[in-house]
Structure formats: C-alpha cells, structure tokens
Amino acid sequence: MVNDMRRLNRTAVLTELMRIRPASRKQLAAASGISAATVTRAVEQLIAEGVVVEASELVSEQRGRRAVLLDLVADRAFVVGIDVGASNTRILLADLVGTPIERRELATPVEADAAGLAAWLASAARDIAGDRWDHVAGLYLGLPGAVGRDGSTISNAPNLPQVEEPGFHDLVRAHADRPVRADNDANLALLGEQHFGAxxxxxxxxxxxxxxxxxxxxxxxxxxxxxxxxxxxxxxxxxxxxxxxxxxxxxxxxxxxxxxxxxxxxxxxxxxxxxxxxxxxxxxxxxxxxxxxxxxxxxxxxxxxxxxxxxxxxxxxxxxxxxxxxxxxxxxxxxxxxxxxxxELGDFAGATGAIVAALHEVYRGIGIDERAFGDLPVAAEAEAR
Amino acid sequence: MVNDMRRLNRTAVLTELMRIRPASRKQLAAASGISAATVTRAVEQLIAEGVVVEASELVSEQRGRRAVLLDLVADRAFVVGIDVGASNTRILLADLVGTPIERRELATPVEADAAGLAAWLASAARDIAGDRWDHVAGLYLGLPGAVGRDGSTISNAPNLPQVEEPGFHDLVRAHADRPVRADNDANLALLGEQHFGAxxxxxxxxxxxxxxxxxxxxxxxxxxxxxxxxxxxxxxxxxxxxxxxxxxxxxxxxxxxxxxxxxxxxxxxxxxxxxxxxxxxxxxxxxxxxxxxxxxxxxxxxxxxxxxxxxxxxxxxxxxxxxxxxxxxxxxxxxxxxxxxxxELGDFAGATGAIVAALHEVYRGIGIDERAFGDLPVAAEAEAR
DNA sequence: GACTTTGGTTGCGTACTGAAATCAAAATGG
DNA sequence: CCATTTTGATTTCAGTACGCAACCAAAGTC
CATH class of the missing domain: 3.30.420.40 (ATPase, nucleotide binding domain)
Incomplete structure (x- = not known):
C-alpha cells in the first residue's frame, strides 16, 4: 500500500493527459488537482517508461517561459482491429492514440476451417502491420456471434461456424503470437460509433x-x-x-x-x-x-x-x-x-470499434483508469486525420 | 492529495467492515491488504468519529489474546423508506445496518393535494420513528412515476398526480426537515429484492x-x-x-x-x-x-x-x-x-428498497466506497431478524 | 539590459505507511 | 502456580512521497 500514492498519481496524470492531449505539466497539475511538483515527478517517470514524450513547445503570444507540451508516444504501440464478417473482413491498423494508419477490406475465406481461418486472420494482421508488427500490442476480433465475457469463448455464430470451434481463439493467438481478444461485432460497431461516429x-x-x-x-x-x-x-x-x-x-x-x-x-x-x-x-x-x-x-x-x-x-x-x-x-x-x-462509419464501424476495444486493453496495460475510457477523446484525433 | 492515503485507508477498512461485520482489526487487515498498524490507526479514527464501536470479544476455544470485534454503531442513524402507492403506503424504519425496526401500512390520502400529501408523509415518517426521529438521517420515497436522476423531479405519475407538483419534493423535505430523495417504485422494489429478497x-x-x-x-x-x-x-x-x-x-x-x-x-x-x-x-x-x-x-x-x-x-x-x-x-x-x-418481499418490496437506497445515501455520507454497495451483505442481517 | 511573467524544478518539513519490536491477554503444561 | 506459548493489538522507527515555497529557466516588455 505504500507505493499506492505514487501509482495513483501516475494514473491520474496519465489519464488527464489522455483527456487533454497534448498538455503541459502545468495544465496537468491544474486539471488533476495534483501539485506541480508531483506532476513533474510523475511525468519524469512516464518519460523514463517511454510512455510519454516532450513534444513541441506551445507557441503563444504571451510573455513568459513557453510551456513544454507532453504527449503520448503514439508509435509506441499499434493495434489491429479485425471485423470478421460472413462475407467480408475489414481490417484496421491504428497507433496508440487511435489514428488509423491502414485499412483493408478482404473477402473472408469462408471455405476455410477453423485452423485455416485463424491462420489467415493472423497473416492478414501481420500483413497490414508490415514492419510495425513488432510494435503491435494485440489483435481484437469482431465476430458475428456471441462472445463470452472473457473475450475468447464463442458461440452461436451460424453465419461463420468456424469461429465456434473451441480452439479457434487459441489458434489465432498462436499464429499471431500476440494477445487476441474478441467481441460480438454489433458491440464493437457501437463502440466504434461512440468514439468516432454517430x-x-x-x-x-x-x-x-x-x-x-x-x-x-x-x-x-x-x-x-x-x-x-x-x-x-x-x-x-x-x-x-x-x-x-x-x-x-x-x-x-x-x-x-x-x-x-x-x-x-x-x-x-x-x-x-x-x-x-x-x-x-x-x-x-x-x-x-x-x-x-x-x-x-x-x-x-x-x-x-x-x-x-x-x-x-x-x-x-x-x-x-x-x-x-x-x-x-x-x-x-x-x-x-x-x-x-x-x-457514420458504415462497413468499418466494427473494425473501428475493434481498434477502440484493443486500445482500451493497451490503456489498461499502461495504467489508465478504466473509468476514464468513456472520456478519452480519441475521436477528435481520428476525425482530423 | 496529501490527505488521500489516510482517507483511502479509512474507506477501505470501513468498507471491509461492512462486508464482514463484525470483524476484528486483524481480520480487517487481512481482508483489506492494509497493514495491521494502519488498520489500528484507522479504526481509532472511526471510533472517535462514532461510526464504529468495539463490540463483544470474540469467544473462541483457541489460546491467545481474544480478538476485539468491531461493529458499526447501528443506532447511530436510522432511515425511513416510504413506498407511496396509489392506494396504500408502506413505511419502514430501519437502522444503519438495515435491520427493520418498524413497519406500517396506511391508506394513501389520495384526496389530499400536493401540500397535504407531503405533510402527511412527513408526519407518518415522524410517527414511525418516534423518539428515534432525531437520529433519522433521511427519507427515501418510492413513487409511482418517473423520477429524474436527481431524485427530486417527478413526472408521469397518472395514478398519483399530486407528486408531480414541482414543489412536492421540497415540501416533504421542509416538513420532515431531513434530506429526502425519491425514485421510481419499480426501481426500489428491485433494489429491495436484490438485497433482501428473490x-x-x-x-x-x-x-x-x-x-x-x-x-x-x-x-x-x-x-x-x-x-x-x-x-x-x-x-x-x-x-x-x-x-x-x-x-x-x-x-x-x-x-x-x-x-x-x-x-x-x-x-x-x-x-x-x-x-x-x-x-x-x-x-x-x-x-x-x-x-x-x-x-x-x-x-x-x-x-x-x-x-x-x-x-x-x-x-x-x-x-x-x-x-x-x-x-x-x-x-x-x-x-x-x-x-x-x-x-419474496411482496407488498413491502418497494419500501424495503427505499430503505436500501436511503442506506446507500448514508453510507456514501460516511465514506464507504460506492462500488462496494453491491457487496454489502445487509441481506444476511435482516433475514435473521 | 533590468523587469515582468510564466513554466518547471528543487529543497525541506510534514504526514503517513509497513515491518518489526513490543505489549496485552488469553490457554497450556509441567 | 508460574513460565511458556499463542494470538491480537499497539508502538517504534525508518522510509517514502507529498505539497509548499523558494528557486531556476526562458520568454517578452520597456
């Protein structure tokens, strides 16, 4: 419990940075209610971890020292979102802040069995990532069926029965050698629309x-x-x-x-x-x-x-x-x-949502408060692309 | 932020005590993951606040010093839950840990106007509380209509239109001279069944x-x-x-x-x-x-x-x-x-739920983590009554 | 070039925690 | 019946991390 304060403040600063990205130390201190001294120290740690960088200075017409803007290291991690439809599969690659980098639309190999489909999905992910593959933190699948809370057991997918195969999830993970999670495609489409769409x-x-x-x-x-x-x-x-x-x-x-x-x-x-x-x-x-x-x-x-x-x-x-x-x-x-x-996102709503879900996993991993996920304005960023 | 650690630990200890009530300091330390020293200090504070008391010692056949059981001061506060039906009104009085103390079922004065109904409700609450009224922390109303998120604005109550009157909520509060909140009766019935019923x-x-x-x-x-x-x-x-x-x-x-x-x-x-x-x-x-x-x-x-x-x-x-x-x-x-x-609770489900909702308000007030409300086994207590 | 303004960092006192030593209170056993 | 053991609670103590305030840094102003 002794380390809690430090972690708490790290989380608060990081979460606030996600909300008002990019931001100066001073802004973060004001927004989070944490003292400037502590913010400095927390940022120091975040920079050491490679999660945050000092970006460009804020240009302003005011006098006084210029604020140093902090931002997430966007290319620290990438995620692949795949919406596996009964006929078409949409794939997106995005960076840590949700900027879409590549998009693909492929015909789903419906004739393939579970193993074949899993291999195909993994290779499609490797393909879209290219030389960024090493930095891909995980895959998120949207599937036309019911997915258990754990994000791995799949049932009731009459339009793509392969994915119901018990080992399917593990196969994808093995082929991709990355964490893989899945959710129902309708859920992900909603998630996509909530962050980037209607x-x-x-x-x-x-x-x-x-x-x-x-x-x-x-x-x-x-x-x-x-x-x-x-x-x-x-x-x-x-x-x-x-x-x-x-x-x-x-x-x-x-x-x-x-x-x-x-x-x-x-x-x-x-x-x-x-x-x-x-x-x-x-x-x-x-x-x-x-x-x-x-x-x-x-x-x-x-x-x-x-x-x-x-x-x-x-x-x-x-x-x-x-x-x-x-x-x-x-x-x-x-x-x-x-x-x-x-x-608003049309056919790519599911894949977009998969990106969002995958990012949430990453954010969880770097210690951002889960309760803030709803506030993260990844949307503004991606809109401007 | 500097006081946070203390408050955090106080909250954790108190929350844990609600879950496994009554409990010794040692149990609380084990359950919460906080060191025994800190638990001792937190409990000291809670006792000083009058929220917690040392109850009877735990009698055991083990050797060694006997654990001192801690418990909430059950009669520190009481709450009144009122389910105002279109024909009958059910009223419950319960103590801080949810033990029902009095129950009443009265005919709702449907002919009364908003002011009359408000006065009647407040006096019914005073009546059921008797000399405990000074310790009544608040009233919670279940109403047959739509209640806004704030727990005060009421609309769409065709079966008891008086309560839609804009000033109704304030009137009850003024007559009772206590915090008053309201919710839809169906919501409260569910809350009641979740804590004490089916x-x-x-x-x-x-x-x-x-x-x-x-x-x-x-x-x-x-x-x-x-x-x-x-x-x-x-x-x-x-x-x-x-x-x-x-x-x-x-x-x-x-x-x-x-x-x-x-x-x-x-x-x-x-x-x-x-x-x-x-x-x-x-x-x-x-x-x-x-x-x-x-x-x-x-x-x-x-x-x-x-x-x-x-x-x-x-x-x-x-x-x-x-x-x-x-x-x-x-x-x-x-x-x-x-x-x-x-x-399982039948006609009293709504009033029971009102008690639960009112207790949640009280718990929020004494600093129990909101996320733990679902775990609080008030149920076990009241069942044994 | 001194002054002002704004952002960030450092020194320092304070507050709180956890580990361990200590105290307290019970049963056990020779 | 008293030393011993066992268990629970408290106190001591070292360490950590915070916020305040003083201080440094870097810009524009006069």
Whole structure:
C-alpha cells in the first residue's frame, strides 16, 4: 500500500493527459488537482517508461517561459482491429492514440476451417502491420456471434461456424503470437460509433445493425453491456405481427424477400421495399416493416433509454429518410425518444470499434483508469486525420 | 492529495467492515491488504468519529489474546423508506445496518393535494420513528412515476398526480426537515429484492411489477438503471398481439378485465384468468396473456441478460406455477434464459428498497466506497431478524 | 539590459505507511 | 502456580512521497 500514492498519481496524470492531449505539466497539475511538483515527478517517470514524450513547445503570444507540451508516444504501440464478417473482413491498423494508419477490406475465406481461418486472420494482421508488427500490442476480433465475457469463448455464430470451434481463439493467438481478444461485432460497431461516429458524446447508446441478420449493441454510461450467453441485444427474437413471427424474419434482408414472396410481391432486392414510388402491395409490406422496426426501437429505448440509437447495416441505409418519422412515433408512444441516426462509419464501424476495444486493453496495460475510457477523446484525433 | 492515503485507508477498512461485520482489526487487515498498524490507526479514527464501536470479544476455544470485534454503531442513524402507492403506503424504519425496526401500512390520502400529501408523509415518517426521529438521517420515497436522476423531479405519475407538483419534493423535505430523495417504485422494489429478497446475489436483475400497471426496474452489475425521462422498463409500451395493442393493456388487471369483457367472457377478478379449471373461452384469453408475458420477459432478457427476473405485483401472485413453463419457452427461443421467480418481499418490496437506497445515501455520507454497495451483505442481517 | 511573467524544478518539513519490536491477554503444561 | 506459548493489538522507527515555497529557466516588455 505504500507505493499506492505514487501509482495513483501516475494514473491520474496519465489519464488527464489522455483527456487533454497534448498538455503541459502545468495544465496537468491544474486539471488533476495534483501539485506541480508531483506532476513533474510523475511525468519524469512516464518519460523514463517511454510512455510519454516532450513534444513541441506551445507557441503563444504571451510573455513568459513557453510551456513544454507532453504527449503520448503514439508509435509506441499499434493495434489491429479485425471485423470478421460472413462475407467480408475489414481490417484496421491504428497507433496508440487511435489514428488509423491502414485499412483493408478482404473477402473472408469462408471455405476455410477453423485452423485455416485463424491462420489467415493472423497473416492478414501481420500483413497490414508490415514492419510495425513488432510494435503491435494485440489483435481484437469482431465476430458475428456471441462472445463470452472473457473475450475468447464463442458461440452461436451460424453465419461463420468456424469461429465456434473451441480452439479457434487459441489458434489465432498462436499464429499471431500476440494477445487476441474478441467481441460480438454489433458491440464493437457501437463502440466504434461512440468514439468516432454517430454516437459521439453519447455514453448511453444503442446500435442496431440490420443486414442479413439483426444484432444490437447496448452501451450504458460508456460501458458495453456483455452477457454470459450473448443474448443481449437480440431484439430480433421478439415476436411481432399478427402471426407472432420473430422480428428478425421481418426486417432483415432475407426476411423481407421471403415475406414479399409469400405475399406474392416481386422484389429484386430488399432495397426495393423502400422505394418512394412503390406500388400498393409493396406499401403494405412496408407498413409491416415499419411496425416491426418500431418494436425494435421501442424495445431498445425502454431497455436503457439511450441518448441515441444508431442504425447500421445494409437495410439501414435505405431508412435514412424515415428516421424522423420513427422518432416522432416513438416520442408519441413513450413521451420521450432517443435521437435516431444512421451509422457514420458504415462497413468499418466494427473494425473501428475493434481498434477502440484493443486500445482500451493497451490503456489498461499502461495504467489508465478504466473509468476514464468513456472520456478519452480519441475521436477528435481520428476525425482530423 | 496529501490527505488521500489516510482517507483511502479509512474507506477501505470501513468498507471491509461492512462486508464482514463484525470483524476484528486483524481480520480487517487481512481482508483489506492494509497493514495491521494502519488498520489500528484507522479504526481509532472511526471510533472517535462514532461510526464504529468495539463490540463483544470474540469467544473462541483457541489460546491467545481474544480478538476485539468491531461493529458499526447501528443506532447511530436510522432511515425511513416510504413506498407511496396509489392506494396504500408502506413505511419502514430501519437502522444503519438495515435491520427493520418498524413497519406500517396506511391508506394513501389520495384526496389530499400536493401540500397535504407531503405533510402527511412527513408526519407518518415522524410517527414511525418516534423518539428515534432525531437520529433519522433521511427519507427515501418510492413513487409511482418517473423520477429524474436527481431524485427530486417527478413526472408521469397518472395514478398519483399530486407528486408531480414541482414543489412536492421540497415540501416533504421542509416538513420532515431531513434530506429526502425519491425514485421510481419499480426501481426500489428491485433494489429491495436484490438485497433482501428473490434477487439476492444477482447484481444483474430485472423486476417486473404487474398490477394496475406494468413497471419494471433494471439493475446491471448492482446499479439501478436510471434514465432522464423515466422510460426505462416501460415494456408495457411494446405493441403485441394481432391488433398491436400495447402490452400494458393486456397483462395488467384492468387490461385483463377489459379484454375479457370485449371477448364476451365474464371474469369477476383478474385472478380468475389463471384458474386451472377455466372454461374454454377463458383459456383462449389466457393464451393471449401468456404470449404477452413472453414478450415482456423476452424484452427484459435481451435488454440486459439478467440472472433473474423477479415478478411482483398482484397479477404475479397468480403466475407462480407458470414460471417454469415461461422459463422453458424463453430458453427455447433465446438459447439461454434467466431464472424466473416471484417476489419474496411482496407488498413491502418497494419500501424495503427505499430503505436500501436511503442506506446507500448514508453510507456514501460516511465514506464507504460506492462500488462496494453491491457487496454489502445487509441481506444476511435482516433475514435473521 | 533590468523587469515582468510564466513554466518547471528543487529543497525541506510534514504526514503517513509497513515491518518489526513490543505489549496485552488469553490457554497450556509441567 | 508460574513460565511458556499463542494470538491480537499497539508502538517504534525508518522510509517514502507529498505539497509548499523558494528557486531556476526562458520568454517578452520597456
């Protein structure tokens, strides 16, 4: 316990530096409430550890000595975020402060078995990192399935069954020779949108992804909700409509096509459902879709009262102009409604979130207070890229 | 920052003492990882503050000096929890460690205006406290409406509109001359069940209360979810059934009677719906009810994957023997299901939760780590009463 | 070039901790 | 019945880290 004070102050200074990056010693002292002397000593230690450097001096028109700006050593560590989709895999490489450096989009080798997929993922990560590989601190995978709290056991991934193989996680880790963690892709997409996208400054938010399936991530006070069995966000399992059909079968791409076929309506693609000049039978289908969507949105709203609900996935793109209408109905039903908005990061939301999650692991490792993760404005940085 | 170490250790010792109450200095040192010397000094301070006392010595058959057991000064402070229902008001008085001392059940003066109700509540609190009133640290109100995060602004309380009056909270505080806080009654009922009832040891839990209305409280990792507008847990707003009726109108007492009347079935009371020897038309109604219940339960499950869902309120009493069936269906739909169980605290769940919430305020005041509130086994104590 | 202003560092007294020695209070056993 | 053992609590003491304040450093101002 005797060393605690020192560690506490180190953490406080480092955390504050992340928040107001870059910053001078004086700023850090003021922001953290720690005396200037102690900040000097803490910074000294952080510099010795190689976590922090003295960057350029602050140029100002004031008189007096110029403040020395401190910053994290951005290239001290890199992280790889991989969103492994059922058809495409998106990969991002970012540095310690979240600046994206490389992005790739590859076809997922769906025919490969668990071992093959694991090897492919590891080599893709090595590939995107190039000669920075030595500094890659870890990989984070977004997977289309339920991932246990530990970030390694995977279940219920019908669209990519390989990853359910018990040894899959270990295989990736062995091939990459790096720490590997995983999470549900919807969770990561939300995390991405919260830091870099449509849910900025919304610690409590929901992201609903509608494509070939329906998934949702829920974040409360900046923390992603994770359950033991991955049923969180499975709003698609709610029954809806006259026949009690599962919502999932009504709002997803395949579901729309199937319902249309059953109703004797011909749709070339799910997007046709949202055409403004649609014919009457399509309109009726559309009404059913809207009803189903409202159930999803209502369920999401009453489950945590998010500040914003982000809609992602293929179907969501067609919904942009209906969000205002949905909002109005929600407001009318519930008395209060979250802001509805389309995903800003699109296909790369998951990979971006994987980067964020990976960075959080790194930050944990260098001793940043976990409770501050929500405040870290990595966003501003990456936006400016 | 220089005083931090001392306060930190004081907090750690006090928190540990709450967990393993009563305990010797040595136990506290071992449990908290703080050196015995420091524990001695911290305890010295706590005793001087009047927060802790040396209780009886630990009698053991070992040789050696006997450990002096320390305990909180239970009668240092009392709290009053009041569950203000639309018809009945339940009041509890408890001491600092959560031992219930008095309980009352009174008819709510529904005709009174805001000022009258406030005065009545304050005098009821004074009354139950008796000569302990001087030591009452605060009041906590459970209200049938949406309560803002601050615990004072109240809205959307159709069944007890007086409490929506802007000055209501201040009036109670003025009459009681004590800190007063409020929360939604469903939230408090859940808090009560988590500490003393059916959701013991379930930091993530949902409580659904079905009576004249439908309300739900959600707790995640020991923290009650609170929204700005009180729509959290409003699962009753979900549409269900062929006509898209709001669930609230299908599973609550009045709703059941109305639906029965519409279907031309005569029910004397909502409970008749659950008779095992019911006639065919009643059975059909019952099937609709079950469907609606399953939507509520599914929505609750996918919103946070609770370990347990507690069912409370009048209707829930009739459901006891169906919980297993519901569980099976949930499990089948979602692959995993929470435990379903009936409320253990019954009508007093809300008041009990108010006590817990009030105690948390007191604990915060004497410097116990908020993150430990979930671990405080106030439960064991009160059970033994 | 002295002065002012601002940022960072160093010296010093204070406060608090943990390890170990010591004191306290019980049972044991010859 | 008293020395011994055992266990719990306290005190002593050395060490660490803090904040304050004095001091150094580096810039602009007059």
């Amino acid at each position: 849910a900025r400054n919304a610690p409590t938010a929901v992201m609903v992804t509608i494509g070939t399936g329906l998934g949702a991530g829920i974040a409360i006070d900046g923390r992603i909700l994770r359950g033991a069995h991955g049923v969180i966000g499975e709003f698609g399992q709610l029954p809806a409509g006259p026949l009690g059909t599962r919502l999932e079968l009504m709002v997803t791409g395949p579901g729309i096509l199937r319902l249309a076929a059953e109703a004797g309506v011909r749709l070339d693609s799910p997007a046709d459902l949202f055409a403004t000049d649609a014919a009457e039978p399509v309109r009726a289908l559309r009404a059913h879709f809207d009803q189903a969507m409202l159930i999803v949105l209502t369920a999401a709203t009453v489950s945590c009262e998010p500040e914003v609900i982000v809609l992602g996935g293929g179907i969501a793109k067609s919904l942009a102009r209906d969000l205002g209408r949905y909002e109005t109905v929600l407001e009318h039903h519930l008395g209060a409604a979250p802001r509805l908005t389309a995903s | 959701a013991r040891n379930a930091p993530t839990a949902v409580m659904v209360t079905i009576g004249t209305g439908l309300g739900a409280g959600i707790a995640i990792d020991g923290r009650i979810l609170r929204g700005a507008h009180g729509v959290i847990g409003e699962f009753g707003q979900l549409p269900a059934g062929p006509l898209g009726t709001r669930l609230e109108l299908m599973v609550t007492g009045p709703g059941i009677l109305r639906l029965a009347a519409e279907a031309g079935v005569r029910l004397d009371s909502p409970a008749d719906l659950f008779a095992t020897d019911a006639a065919e038309p009643v059975r059909a109604l019952r099937a609709h009810f079950d469907q609606a219940m399953l939507i509520v339960l599914t929505a609750a499950t996918v919103s946070c994957e609770p370990e347990v869902i507690v069912l409370g309120g009048g209707i829930a009493k009739s459901l006891a023997r169906d919980l297993g069936r519901y569980e099976t269906v949930l499990e089948h739909h979602l692959g995993a299901a929470p435990r379903l169980t009936a409320s």
